[in-house]
Amino acid sequence: xxxxxxxxxxxxxxxxxxxxxxxxxxxxxxPKQYLALTDHATLIQATAGRLQGIVxxxxxxxxxxxxxKKWIDEQLPWLSEKQIIYEPLARNTAPAxxxxxxxxxRIDPDGIMIVTxxxxxxxxxxxxxxxxxxxxxxxxxxxxxLVTLGIQPSFPATGYGYIECGESKNDRIYQVESFRExxxxxxxxxxxxxxxxxWNSGLFIWRADTILQTIKKHMPNLYSGLKEIETVIGTSEYxxxxxxxxxxxxxxxxxxxxxxxxxxxxxxxxxxxxxDLGSWQEVYRISExxxxxxxxxxxxxxxxxxxxxxxxxxxxxxxxxxxxxxxVDTLDALLICHRDxxxxxxxxxxxxxxxxxxxxx
Amino acid sequence: xxxxxxxxxxxxxxxxxxxxxxxxxxxxxxPKQYLALTDHATLIQATAGRLQGIVxxxxxxxxxxxxxKKWIDEQLPWLSEKQIIYEPLARNTAPAxxxxxxxxxRIDPDGIMIVTxxxxxxxxxxxxxxxxxxxxxxxxxxxxxLVTLGIQPSFPATGYGYIECGESKNDRIYQVESFRExxxxxxxxxxxxxxxxxWNSGLFIWRADTILQTIKKHMPNLYSGLKEIETVIGTSEYxxxxxxxxxxxxxxxxxxxxxxxxxxxxxxxxxxxxxDLGSWQEVYRISExxxxxxxxxxxxxxxxxxxxxxxxxxxxxxxxxxxxxxxVDTLDALLICHRDxxxxxxxxxxxxxxxxxxxxx
Numbered sequence: 043x044x045x046x047x048x049x050x051x052x053x054x055x056x057x058x059x060x061x062x063x064x065x066x067x068x069x070x071x072x073p074k075q076y077l078a079l080t081d082h083a084t085l086i087q088a089t090a091g092r093l094q095g096i097v098x099x100x101x102x103x104x105x106x107x108x109x110x111k112k113w114i115d116e117q118l119p120w121l122s123e124k125q126i127i128y129e130p131l132a133r134n135t136a137p138a139x140x141x142x143x144x145x146x147x148r149i150d151p152d153g154i155m156i157v158t159x160x161x162x163x164x165x166x167x168x169x170x171x172x173x174x175x176x177x178x179x180x181x182x183x184x185x186x187x188l189v190t191l192g193i194q195p196s197f198p199a200t201g202y203g204y205i206e207c208g209e210s211k212n213d214r215i216y217q218v219e220s221f222r223e224x225x226x227x228x229x230x231x232x233x234x235x236x237x238x239x240x241w242n243s244g245l246f247i248w249r250a251d252t253i254l255q256t257i258k259k260h261m262p263n264l265y266s267g268l269k270e271i272e273t274v275i276g277t278s279e280y281x282x283x284x285x286x287x288x289x290x291x292x293x294x295x296x297x298x299x300x301x302x303x304x305x306x307x308x309x310x311x312x313x314x315x316x317x318d319l320g321s322w323q324e325v326y327r328i329s330e331x332x333x334x335x336x337x338x339x340x341x342x343x344x345x346x347x348x349x350x351x352x353x354x355x356x357x358x359x360x361x362x363x364x365x366x367x368x369x370v371d372t373l374d375a376l377l378i379c380h381r382d383x384x385x386x387x388x389x390x391x392x393x394x395x396x397x398x399x400x401x402x403x
Numbered sequence: 404x405x406x407x408x409x410x411x412x413x414x415x416x417x418x419x420x421x422x423x424x425x426x427x428x429x430x431x432x433x434p435k436q437y438l439a440l441t442d443h444a445t446l447i448q449a450t451a452g453r454l455q456g457i458v459x460x461x462x463x464x465x466x467x468x469x470x471x472k473k474w475i476d477e478q479l480p481w482l483s484e485k486q487i488i489y490e491p492l493a494r495n496t497a498p499a500x501x502x503x504x505x506x507x508x509r510i511d512p513d514g515i516m517i518v519t520x521x522x523x524x525x526x527x528x529x530x531x532x533x534x535x536x537x538x539x540x541x542x543x544x545x546x547x548x549l550v551t552l553g554i555q556p557s558f559p560a561t562g563y564g565y566i567e568c569g570e571s572k573n574d575r576i577y578q579v580e581s582f583r584e585x586x587x588x589x590x591x592x593x594x595x596x597x598x599x600x601x602w603n604s605g606l607f608i609w610r611a612d613t614i615l616q617t618i619k620k621h622m623p624n625l626y627s628g629l630k631e632i633e634t635v636i637g638t639s640e641y642x643x644x645x646x647x648x649x650x651x652x653x654x655x656x657x658x659x660x661x662x663x664x665x666x667x668x669x670x671x672x673x674x675x676x677x678x679d680l681g682s683w684q685e686v687y688r689i690s691e692x693x694x695x696x697x698x699x700x701x702x703x704x705x706x707x708x709x710x711x712x713x714x715x716x717x718x719x720x721x722x723x724x725x726x727x728x729x730x731v732d733t734l735d736a737l738l739i740c741h742r743d744x745x746x747x748x749x750x751x752x753x754x755x756x757x758x759x760x761x762x763x764x
Contacts, residue, residue, distance in 0.1 A: 363744030383724030
């Protein structure tokens with residue numbers, strides 16, 4: 043049986059994030075998932091496109107917040123209003139996934155959810171489908187299974203969470219021994235050397251009912267809130283009730299709130315190429331370079347420039363004798379950053395917020 | 404006798420240059436002399452201000468071209484129309500100085516000219532006056548003397564011409580042995596080590612009549628053109644005649660065309676601090692730095708930035724983890740350049756001109 047023959051399969055795209063790591067390209071009003079960082083398609087368009095080979099388009103939904111509506115409408119015009127689940131506030135992944143699960147279970151009590159971040163890069167769609175088939179098959183045979191996709195580490199990354207693999211259940215499928223938060227560099231080296239750790243991709247596959255039961259066990263407060271919302275779906279009460287509930291919730295990730303405490307967690311080792319595109323350096327890393335090792339967007343004038351990421355608009359921009367830098371020039375802002383320091387872009391955004399508060403002109 | 408008691412003294416500010424080395428701050432339409440690179444005053448304002456302690460304001464004139472009129476009127480509003488000598492075309496310093504000499508000699512046959520570039524930085528005005536007094540005194544006692552001011556080299560510069568000092572005539576006054584073009588690095592080291600060479604500052608002091616006689620000898624073509632213009636000064640013919648003459652002239656510097664071939668050339672060793680501000684690197688060098696070795700104009704957000712020159716406007720500009728760079732961000736253009744490469748800014752301007760020709764939109 044191929045995956046598309048199971049009509050209980052739903053996909054949920056998590057699009058509520060408001061990343062600051064791609065300043066000045068991304069802003070609070072237009073986060074990374076709505077940008078075309080590596081391609082003509084935006085990341086959320088690519089994410090939805092990948093899923094359409096596996097899930098019927100009408101069973102794909104997006105979870106986000108109202109301020110993102112304009113970007114979703116523009117970039118995914120084929121979604122019906124019912125396929126967009128708005129959270130009143132962004133409260134990290136546990137509430138978002140719980141809310142989506144409530145919606146899926148209401149449509150199909152046997153619904154299986156593929157949960158995917160909107161803003162990751164996956165470059166091999168057939169391998170992606172193949173990996174998902176393994177995960178869905180696991181859930182079909184074991185209704186209690188919570189399945190996550192793990193990425194074979196290619197370097198000792200300190201920016202990702204890791205999954206410790208336990209017993210191998212089947213080809214590329216493992217029981218999960220533990221979840222590990224972003225490690226220190228020496229720990230990351232150990233993880234890589236041991237061969238038993240995979241990167242946590244943030245992609246999950248489970249029955250809606252199963253994840254809701256697991257939330258009930260480990261986050262009972264969230265569960266009771268979700269139950270209350272469930273009763274008013276499709277009514278005029280929905281906005282008010284969900285707003286009240288969300289205001290009482292604290293931010294919590296599904297990893298920390300549920301997965302780390304649950305049993306019956308499995309990981310499928312992915313065969314696709316993956317990047318979370320977590321920084322400009324990461325965009326540089328995965329992009330095709332010219333003979334000087336540069337990634338160039340726009341038409342700057344360059345002399346003796348090497349191993350740099352340069353993204354400019356219509357202004358006259360000239361670079362001379364620099365290397366290993368990231369330059370992103372937009373209409374109203376400019377970033378110049380050493381490639382090894384692109385994680386500090388978040389710091390800049392903090393500073394800009396402080397500055398804006400002090401000087402609101 | 405102090406210099407101001409000699410009412411034969413005139414000053415001529417050479418302001419026709421169209422430098423490209425300060426792109427994107429300077430443009431053809433607004434060259435360096437009309438910019439405030441290090442101060443609140445523009446370079447030409449500072450130049451005129453320095454001279455006012457020595458020369459009566461009505462005896463200061465500016466030589467330039469028509470497109471510069473708006474900047475001169477704006478920055479030196481106290482100049483009368485007669486004090487601005489417009490060349491129909493920029494033909495380097497020999498024609499410009501010759502034309503000014505013709506104007507001065509017409510007003511005062513015994514006129515002494517102080518010739519100064521408009522765009523150099525001199526930071527010690529009393530030493531400047533003291534040095535000029537020596538030079539004027541030399542010319543007062545020796546009507547045939549052509550006097551130039553030389554700068555004690557502080558490093559083996561390859562961007563300046565040098566003057567070889569011969570016999571010492573007096574305290575800090577030497578017969579000039581030879582003029583040397585911009586040297587190769589090893590030659591510059593030799594010049595510095597020998598102690599006999601000074602930088603050529605482009606500041607000259609001579610009688611108008613003497614420089615015209617010397618032009619007559621070494622550039623007879625230029626001289627006959629100047630004589631023709633002289634006969635029509637103050638008439639309606641002036642524009643037409645000067646335009647015709649200038650179109651027949653080739654570009655020639657006073658150093659190459661006259662000084663290198665003349666006798667009776669003297670140099671006064673300057674006691675003032677001098678910079679020709681020939682590049683962004685030079686502006687960085689002479690500017691006051693903060694604790695990180697940075698020169699900052701505007702309010703960029705910085706993290707781990709060292710030994711850099713940063714000049715920005717009102718956009719949000721952030722720099723992270725870079726050093727030894729020059730960043731100049733204007734409304735419509737951006738330069739990012741390694742400090743050691745700022746001489747290549749000229750190259751960028753060439754490229755931009757080629758680009759503009761190809762794509763005139």
